[in-house]
Amino acid sequence: MGLGAEIRNKIAKRAAEEIEHGMLVNLGIGIPSLVPNHLPSGKTVMFHAENGITGMGPSPVKGQEDSNLCNAGGYPVTLQEGASYCDSATAFGMIRSGKIDITILGALQVSGSGDLANWIVPGKRVPGMGGAMDLAAKAKKVIVVMNHCDKNGSSKIVEVCTLPLTAKSCVQMVITEMAVFEVTPEGLLLSDIFSHYSVDEIRVRTEVQFGISESLRTLTY
Amino acid sequence: MLANTFQKITEIDYIKRFFKDGMTIMYGGFGGIGTPPGLVDAIIESKIKELTLIGNDTGFPDIGIGKIVTSKQVKRLIVSHIGSNPNAGKFMTNGELEIEFSPQGTLAERIRAGGMGLGGILTDVGADVEVVRRNKQTCEVDGKTFLIETALTADVSIVHAEKADPYGNLIFSKSARNTNPLVAMAGKITIAEAEEIVPLGELDPEGIITPGVFVDYIIPSKGVNWKWVWEQK
Numbered sequence: 001m002g003l004g005a006e007i008r009n010k011i012a013k014r015a016a017e018e019i020e021h022g023m024l025v026n027l028g029i030g031i032p033s034l035v036p037n038h039l040p041s042g043k044t045v046m047f048h049a050e051n052g053i054t055g056m057g058p059s060p061v062k063g064q065e066d067s068n069l070c071n072a073g074g075y076p077v078t079l080q081e082g083a084s085y086c087d088s089a090t091a092f093g094m095i096r097s098g099k100i101d102i103t104i105l106g107a108l109q110v111s112g113s114g115d116l117a118n119w120i121v122p123g124k125r126v127p128g129m130g131g132a133m134d135l136a137a138k139a140k141k142v143i144v145v146m147n148h149c150d151k152n153g154s155s156k157i158v159e160v161c162t163l164p165l166t167a168k169s170c171v172q173m174v175i176t177e178m179a180v181f182e183v184t185p186e187g188l189l190l191s192d193i194f195s196h197y198s199v200d201e202i203r204v205r206t207e208v209q210f211g212i213s214e215s216l217r218t219l220t221y
Numbered sequence: 222m223l224a225n226t227f228q229k230i231t232e233i234d235y236i237k238r239f240f241k242d243g244m245t246i247m248y249g250g251f252g253g254i255g256t257p258p259g260l261v262d263a264i265i266e267s268k269i270k271e272l273t274l275i276g277n278d279t280g281f282p283d284i285g286i287g288k289i290v291t292s293k294q295v296k297r298l299i300v301s302h303i304g305s306n307p308n309a310g311k312f313m314t315n316g317e318l319e320i321e322f323s324p325q326g327t328l329a330e331r332i333r334a335g336g337m338g339l340g341g342i343l344t345d346v347g348a349d350v351e352v353v354r355r356n357k358q359t360c361e362v363d364g365k366t367f368l369i370e371t372a373l374t375a376d377v378s379i380v381h382a383e384k385a386d387p388y389g390n391l392i393f394s395k396s397a398r399n400t401n402p403l404v405a406m407a408g409k410i411t412i413a414e415a416e417e418i419v420p421l422g423e424l425d426p427e428g429i430i431t432p433g434v435f436v437d438y439i440i441p442s443k444g445v446n447w448k449w450v451w452e453q454k
Contacts, residue, residue, distance in 0.1 A: 073252070089403055128301055165349075167350065
């Protein structure tokens with residue numbers, strides 16, 4: 001991703017604030033996988049994995065791995081109390097029928113109207129969509145966590161996605177190392193800024209025009 | 222000695238007669254977890270080619286179904302993801318391999334529909350995404366547009382079970398269940414590789430995940446013979 005561990009954790013911490021007690025949450029790989037570390041004690045959250053786990057716990061300590069108990073990325077995990085297994089069809093039934101309260105995932109591009117592109121760079125990287133389309137289209141809330149700009153310095157928040165879409169108008173919130181935006185019917189709304197940045201800097205580095213929340217918050221962590 | 226009441230318990234060498242050039246094979250597993258290692262090796266040893274494979278993903282180059290992709294026995298894939306197997310991407314780019322991508326939940330449901338004797342399913346996942354919608358029929362239900370996603374079946378389905386009994390009743394291990402119960406239903410011939418084969422009556426009927434009706438043959442497993450990615454680091 002190109003962001004240092006400290007910044008990645010700040011983004012994850014802000015995303016974790018969106019999660020409420022009792023929610024069913026699906027996390028993508030990368031920064032999203034850091035989110036559970038930032039949940040306050042007292043919140044019990046069920047983490048969902050596409051390969052058929054409801055109630056996934058943290059990574060096991062070294063030596064305690066079970067090769068038959070892994071997340072959707074193929075890495076060993078543990079179970080939390082109350083966990084269950086199911087087959088893939090049931091795991092995606094949960095997704096399509098709207099049981100996932102929040103999914104937190106990475107993105108290549110997000111448009112001002114919440115279109116998401118995160119599965120393919122034609123001619124360069126063609127991994128397949130996996131479960132991304134199902135999750136993006138059907139989770140109750142889709143939160144994107146990503147670098148504000150790509151490695152060429154271009155805004156990843158764009159007027160129109162130039163990469164093939166994962167799903168249209170699906171993203172509700174975008175969290176970057178600079179700021180937090182809500183996607184509203186009137187367009188993007190800047191809700192939080194990380195303390196090292198100013199609104200002007202964010203305007204310069206964001207391709208899309210945005211409004212500013214009346215309760216704009218400065219994130220000091 | 223375990224009673225082979227239904228003549229379903231057999232050896233890999235007997236199974237090899239079902240492997241033919243150009244056939245469609247469906248496999249259980251997710252990133253290699255839950256993919257039957259002995260049956261994968263048997264397919265490689267049989268040197269059959271021009272295969273169509275249907276499953277969740279292409280594993281890793283040396284893990285799971287990925288080994289059959291790496292050995293270039295595959296002509297066509299129907300999968301949701303190839304990101305963990307660079308060989309699949311390479312063969313697709315150079316034209317050796319045709320890949321149909323299906324969103325993961327849609328793919329699981331197409332396999333389930335095949336096993337359930339249905340013609341397909343209706344879903345709106347991907348209905349507004351060109352690569353998914355392309356060449357598919359749509360239909361309107363209550364004013365909403367759905368894609369008609371066709372059911373999938375296979376000449377042979379291969380699954381990896383934790384335990385089997387002589388009727389072919391199966392239970393799976395933890396997240397290695399994944400697509401296995403779906404794939405088990407969708408094969409014209411379904412072969413289960415089991416870590417343990419127990420006598421009839423030993424599996425709790427309440428706990429059986431795949432009823433033995435769907436399983437034609439059972440072979441004993443020698444276990445996973447590859448190193449997982451997290452073990453390689």
